[in-house]
Amino acid sequence: MILINLLPHREARRKRRKAAYFAGLGVAAAAGLAIVGVWYLVLQQMTSAQQERNAFLGTEIKKLEVQIKDIATLRAEIESLKARQKAVEDLQIDRNVPVHVLNELVKQTPEGIYFTSVKQDGQNLVVAGVAQTNERVSEFLRNTANNSEWLIKPELVEIKVANPQGQPAGSREQKRLFDFSVRLAVKRPQDKDKAAEAAPGMPKPASAASAASAAVAKKA
Structure with a gap:
């Protein structure tokens, strides 16, 4: 009967499995980090783009506020001119x-x-x-x-x-x-x-x- 010692082969297989497991973990961790990194970059890009849009909107809002103030001033001037015109027309109408x-x-x-x-x-x-x-x-x-x-x-x-x-209150005349x-x-x-x-x-x-x-x- 021939006896074969399989312990070294089992130990080698165990080591290979262990190495493959850790390699898989490393690959998964690397893939996860890569995904997180890519998602972070995407978020950063989206945040930067949104900040640029916010800055643009803020600038445009300030411009609109200035225009609104100008419009309000123009409306007040128009109302004042209308009131003056009406006063002149009323004087013109009522002079006679x-x-x-x-x-x-x-x-x-x-x-x-x-x-x-x-x-x-x-x-x-x-x-x-x-x-x-x-x-x-x-x-x-x-x-x-x-x-x-x-x-x-x-x-x-x-x-x-x-x-x-010249006449008293009780005068008959x-x-x-x-x-x-x-x-x-x-x-x-x-x-x-x-x-x-x-x-x-x-x-x-x-x-x-x-x-x-x-x-x-x-x-x-």
């Missing part, structure tokens, strides 16, 4: 309104009334005067409410018995007069034109004059 107002007061004021003051504040007009009778004041209110082209919305502010100078005050609205030329275009044939409402006349009768 006082003439029309005085002309209307002359036309619509009945006999037996004279004015002591006429004050205009924008589109509001307040007239004060003396009337012989309450009916004269009522007629003035009706005229301005129904017949006037420039004076509208008459409103009686006050009416009271006047005491002429005292002539009875009435102090009155009336508030009116003044039409602007553009409002007048719009009203004429909207309803050229419609009569003006007499509700304001009727109410004012009732107030005159009540205060008397």
Whole structure:
């Protein structure tokens, strides 16, 4: 019987397996490091590209902010110019309104009334005067409410018995007069034109004059 010693062969095989195992581990580690390195480089490149884009966007945003400020300044200047233009146009339109107002007061004021003051504040007009009778004041209110082209919305502010100078309050010869005050609205030329275009044939409402006349009768 022949005996063969296989121990050296087994030991050599074990060593080869062990070497192959460690070699595989080394290859796997190297491959892993290579993959990690490549992925790191890719991330670095992507980060750099994103940073460049962010820097570009920041620069463009700053440019847009400057442009927005310029646009806001231009808009403010445009609004200011529009306001000035409107003010000039309003002055141009309204320059003849006082003439029309005085002309209307002359036309619509009945006999037996004279004015002591006429004050205009924008589109509001307040007239004060003396009337012989309450009916004269009522007629003035009706005229301005129904017949006037420039004076509208008459409103009686006050009416009271006047005491002429030089006569005592209880004198029988005292002539009875009435102090009155009336508030009116003044039409602007553009409002007048719009009203004429909207309803050229419609009569003006007499509700304001009727109410004012009732107030005159009540205060008397």
